[in-house]
Amino acid sequence: MPNSSVNEDYLKAIFYLGRDGSRVQTTALARQLGVSKPSVTSMLKRLAGKGLVDYSSGQGATLTEEGRLATMRVVRRHRLLETFLVEVLHLDWSEVHAEAEVLEHHLSARMVDAIDRLLGHPSEDPHGHPIPDAQGRLRTRELVPLGDLAAGERGTVREVRTAQSGRLQRWKELGLVPGAAVAMRSKQDLEDVMHVRVGDRELATGTEGVDGVFVEREE
Amino acid sequence: MPNSSVNEDYLKAIFYLGRDGSRVQTTALARQLGVSKPSVTSMLKRLAGKGLVDYSSGQGATLTEEGRLATMRVVRRHRLLETFLVEVLHLDWSEVHAEAEVLEHHLSARMVDAIDRLLGHPSEDPHGHPIPDAQGRLRTRELVPLGDLAAGERGTVREVRTAQSGRLQRWKELGLVPGAAVAMRSKQDLEDVMHVRVGDRELATGTEGVDGVFVEREE
DNA sequence: CCAGAGAGTTAGTCATGCCTAACAGCTCAG
DNA sequence: CTGAGCTGTTAGGCATGACTAACTCTCTGG
Known part of the structure; x- marks a missing residue:
């Protein structure tokens, strides 16, 4: 079954x-x-x-290990689908999650392979999530929430984690997309306000507004 | 619901x-x-x-009329999917039916539109079946089974109707694909053998072997 | 110490689709 | 005209996956 x-x-x-x-x-x-x-x-x-x-x-x-493998197959299908929907069908970054959520359960191995091939075996999806390989291996990285950067620290956005299309849309407008360079200018923890440089723009936000944006710390 | x-x-x-x-x-x-x-x-x-x-x-x-419209929406999704799987994912003509059979139930309107747009609003699928439009209108044509052509008659293959991938594969090898010119050379009804010219090749077959191949009679 | 909030379970129901067993009605051959 | 072979239905059950109602257990605050 x-x-x-x-x-x-x-x-x-x-x-x-x-x-x-x-x-x-x-x-x-x-x-x-x-x-x-x-x-x-x-x-x-x-x-x-x-x-x-x-x-x-x-x-x-x-x-269990069997359960983990089964899950990786679903995650692989989901992330390949999101990539496919953005790259090939040109659906919007912020909309594809819901579509993939449904279709991930109904793709045959043949279709997964065809999509993977068409996309050139991508290693991550449009939101920066690593795509498990066909053997269920998932790359892991050391990422921290954007809000965890200390004042003065720099980093690069690597993943945006949310299923809410509205949040994705906002982040896209703000330039908070995988690959974007960020720098924490200052933080007022008491008022929950931080000033972040995103690319060449300045952003003032609370923790909540960027909760789900994960960055790689600059060494 | x-x-x-x-x-x-x-x-x-x-x-x-x-x-x-x-x-x-x-x-x-x-x-x-x-x-x-x-x-x-x-x-x-x-x-x-x-x-x-x-x-x-x-x-x-x-x-009912409502049931017919619902059906047309499914058929539209199915045929767009088959076209898409062949044209974009380069799956084989003979394999796509089973995939489409599953996915047709899970495509959102947004995806259907995206596929339709990407394909340039195709009017038929790879097997020659007309694709219903978004309003549920289905083009109808006067087609006859290949085996119904009388000796001497000519026609053009327009649709191949079967869900069996083996039959599709054979027809493809024989050149019995939509658009192919055919001419009935001779028929021995008693032995159930007919000789058909397909493109520039000669084919001897029984009725069963081409059951599902539909042609447009030459006027 | 005990009341209430949470976490979690059992028990009982429901809708969706599927199944087999049994039966009823029709038609046709012998 | 009778029985075999269809057609189609009813009745009863099962698996999946959801629900509410009602219970237990544990922890915490007053």
């Missing part, structure tokens, strides 16, 4: 919520997926039955 | 089986869709409840 669409959504959510190594809580999954807590409990049991997650009542869930 | 994937498969099947204007039988649908007859009965009731088909017990089913 291949994984169903819903199935894959749970795996992805467990993957993202458990990135810090912690076990993923029922409530966190319910919130993330927009379903009730009992739905999560019952689904975790089924996923455990399929060998995709480790789960014991009340202790949260983690992916 | 949008139509589910299964839902759309039933509508398509009713559309194709009912092209001749007849009401579509439960058994025919069950065979076409590979499900049991009771499944069909129960689904027809639900489709009738949604106003997509006319159905009364024991009398077969037909599409």
Whole structure:
């Protein structure tokens, strides 16, 4: 039995919520997926039955190795799709997430290969997320939230993490896209205001406004 | 509620089986869709409840106007997808049907428009099937099965109708593709053998071998 | 110490689609 | 005219994945 669409959504959510190594809580999954807590409990049991997650009542869930591989295949499809939608179909950077979210569950291996080939085997998607390779390996980088830069520090935007198209649109207008050079000018932590140079423009913002923008620190 | 994937498969099947204007039988649908007859009965009731088909017990089913429009939207997505898979992703003519069969249920209006635009608003798919326009209008043509040509008659291949990739592959090798000029040389009806000129090649075949190849008669 | 907030579970339901078993009605061959 | 072979239906069940109601458990604050 291949994984169903819903199935894959749970795996992805467990993957993202458990990135810090912690076990993923029922409530966190319910919130993330927009379903009730009992739905999560019952689904975790089924996923455990399929060998995709480790789960014991009340202790949260983690992916098994098999579950992690299955998740990487979904993430690979998602990120290749986003790249494809932007590069080939010329859809907007800020809109492609929702499309990819649906289609990622329905692409055959043949189509994934064809897209990968057409795009020249890209290593990251338009938002800077690394694309897992066909073996499920995912490149990792040392990134920090833009807001974590100290005054005077410089860096380069590498990833923008959000599923909200409005935020993406704003960041695009501000020049906060992967590759952009940034420099933290000053921070007033008490008022939650920071001044950041983005390319050759100045930006004043609160932490919330750039939450999800990740940069590589300049050495 | 949008139509589910299964839902759309039933509508398509009713559309194709009912092209001749007849009401579509439960058994025919069950065979076409590979499900049991009771499944069909129960689904027809639900489709009738949604106003997509006319159905009364024991009398077969037909599409309502609303059902026909919904079907045209699916057919449009399917045929645009096939064209796209061949033209852009360079998948083989004979393989794309299965892919399109899945994806047709999951394309947003935005993606359909993007594909349509990228392809330059094509009027037919790689197998020669007309693509319904965005308003659900479907061009109709006077086509006859290749095997119906009388000895001496000429024509042009316009559509190849089959979901079997092996048949498509064979026809491609034989040159039986949309646009090909054909001429019926001779027919031995008793032995079910006909000799057809395809482009500049000679082909000897039985009716079965070219069942699904439709031609436009030369005036 | 105990009340309330949260986390998490069980129990019971529902909708969607699928299945088999059983039965009813029609038609046609012998 | 009778039974075999269709057609099609009803009835009852199953898996998936969701829900609400109601419960337990644990932790924390007063």
